[in-house]
Amino acid sequence: MEFKINSKVLEKLLSKIIPAVPTRTPMPILENFLFDIKNGSLTVCATDLEIALRSSLNVAADENIKMVIPARLLYDIIRSLDDTQITFETEPNSKIKLTTDNGVYNLSYSPSEDFPEIPDVSREKEVVFSGVDLKKAFDQTAFAMSKEDMRPAMTGTLLEFASDGLRFVATDGHRLVKFINKSIKTSVTEQYILPERAISVLVKQLSEGDVKLYLSKTHASFLIGDGEFITRLIGEKYPAYNSVIPLENENLLAVNKQQLQSTIKRMLLFSASSSKQVKFSISKSKLEVSAEDVDHGSDAKENVFCEYNGDSMDIGFNTSYVNDMLTHLNTEKITFKLHSPTKACIITPNEMDENEELMMLLMPVRLNN
C-alpha cells in the first residue's frame, strides 16, 4: 500500500483526532490512531472508550488497508516536519515507512482487529446549532458539575429538550446553573447527560460554523466541519432540579459584577482554608463583604457599591463558589435574589440575549459567628 500526503494537511487532521487519545490507559491499543484507507479516502480515528474522534480526507492509495499506528509518535513526527510531501508505504514486516525529501522514518503498525468499534449513532433525529452558541452554553454551565462520583448523573451536564427551549443544567448539590437556548423548542421533554470529559474535549473543537447533533439512548454524535465527535451518555436519571429552585426571592441586590469579583478575589486570600467563607452584610443601599482567617490572624472587610431595598441580613457563602459564578457571568451588572440567610440565593445577569436565559443558584453556608 502506498499513498502521498502533505505534512501540514496530515498534521491538521491528526491535531483534530489526538484529543481522544488517552494519556494513560491500561489498554495500550487505545494509544494508537486507527488508519482506515478505503476507496480513495483516509479515515483516522481515536477513542478512550468514553469519547471518540473521527475525520477523513481524500488520498490516492493503491489499495485498501486498516491498521493502527502509535498516535503520539506519529503526531510528533508529522508536526515536527516542515511543509513537505510524505510518502507512506507499508512494508512486509508490519512496518510503515514514511519518506520525505531528506529523511526516512520507520514505525511499527499493528493489525486493526483489536481496536474497539466506534459506535454509530443513528442520524434519524438531527439538531443543528451554531458552534459558538453551543460553546457558550457549555462554558456557562459546565463548571458547576460535581467532581464526586457518588451520584454519577451529577458528574455530567444535562441537555434537556423542553417546551421553553434547550436547557443546559449542571449542579453539584451546592450550586446549580441553568442555561436555556430558546431557539430550539420541542414539545416532548427528553433528557441526555453528557460526561465531563466529553464536554472538555468538545468545547475545544467548537468554533464558528454549524454543528449537527445526533442522539441515541446511549450515545451522542456531533458533526463539526469534516470531523465527528462521539461520546457515550451517562445512563442515569438526572435529579429533579426544578424543585430546589425558589420561585420567589423578594430581596434584590444589584451590583457591578467586575467590582464585586475584584473584592471576592481579595476575600479568597482571607477565607480560612477550613471554612472558605465570605460574609455579605446587606442593608439599605449598603453591601459590606468580609472574611476572616482565624488560623493566620488575618481579616478583611470591603464596601461594595450596590442597590438594595430589601430586608437587612448577614448571609455567608463559599468564597470559591461565588468567584466561580462571577467568572461565568459576562454582564456588567448582576442581581442576587435573596430570601433569607438559610435559603437558596439566585444570581442572574441583568442583560441577556433575547434567545437565552441564564440562572445560577447558590446555597448559603452557616456563618461562623
Place this chain on the structure above:
Amino acid sequence: MEFKINSKVLEKLLSKIIPAVPTRTPMPILENFLFDIKNGSLTVCATDLEIALRSSLNVAADENIKMVIPARLLYDIIRSLDDTQITFETEPNSKIKLTTDNGVYNLSYSPSEDFPEIPDVSREKEVVFSGVDLKKAFDQTAFAMSKEDMRPAMTGTLLEFASDGLRFVATDGHRLVKFINKSIKTSVTEQYILPERAISVLVKQLSEGDVKLYLSKTHASFLIGDGEFITRLIGEKYPAYNSVIPLENENLLAVNKQQLQSTIKRMLLFSASSSKQVKFSISKSKLEVSAEDVDHGSDAKENVFCEYNGDSMDIGFNTSYVNDMLTHLNTEKITFKLHSPTKACIITPNEMDENEELMMLLMPVRLNN
C-alpha cells in the same frame, strides 16, 4: 507607626523581592518579608538562606520599626488592589492594618529578631557589567551545570577572572561550556562558584542597565537598579576543566544550526529511552543523522547539508545533550571539531561578538551497533 504608600509602587517593590521567598521551607520565618522602616526609608528583604533580595524606597513614616510580614499573603493582597493609596498602621496586638478607600485588611506581623541576618558583602572590589551581557553569559552556560550533588562544585557555574577575560564555565562531566567575556581582563586568576538557584533567580532580574558585582570569599552581591541580590558561593574547588579540552581536533564539520536542530528534534522521538543515542555518519560533504528505538521498532535517518573534508567516521552522542547545545548556540552556522569517535568533540559558533568567545565540549557515547 503609620505610613502611606501607593499600591502599584509597593507592588513593584515586592515583585522584585518575592523570588527569594522559598515556597517550601522547614523554617516558617523565611516565608515572610522583613520590613525595616528607618529614618524615612522602607527596606524590604527576603531570603531562603542561600540567596537574598533587598530593595528600598522612601516613605514618610512617623517612627522606626522592624517587623516580618507574611510574604505571599501581602504580595497577593497588594497586587490584587487597583491603583490606590494604602495606609499601613501597626496596632497594639501585633497586627498591621492596611486601609484603602473601600477596604480594611488586618494581618499579623511578627517581631524581626528571628529573621536571619542578610550578609553584607564588602564593597572594596567592584566589577561593573552591562546587565544584558551578564544575562547572555549565564544563558549560554548555565544549562550545562550538573544536577547531581555528588560533586558540589559542578552543581554551580564558575566565574573565573583571568588574563584573557572573565570566564563562565559549567560542566556535568559529559559536556562543558566555556564562555569568555573579554572586556574584563585581570592579571590575578580568581575563581568563584555561583549556585544554580542564584543563577536562575538572577537572570530574571537582569535587564538593560549596569550591574555592580562585589565578591567576598563566601558571598557575591549584585547591585541591580535600586535592588540588591546576594548569594552565598559554593566553597569548593572547581575541577581543572582545561585539561579535558582537546587542543586540536582536526576534522571540521560545518552545518546550518537550525537545520541540524530540526533534525535532532525528530531524532529525539526515535532515540530509545534507555540509550538516548543519535548517530552521526560523516563522510566527505555528507552527514547522515540516525536514531533507532529497538523497543518500539522504530527508526529514523536524515541527510543534513554540511561541509566536511575530514576522515570518515561514525560517532554517537546523547541526543538531548546535542539538542541542549544547539538551543544555546545562536548563530546561523556552527562547526563540530572532531578527532575520533571516542574523543571529545568541540562545538563552536561560526560568528561571535568581538569581545566574546564561546566553546562547547561534548563527550561522544559508544554506539550500540
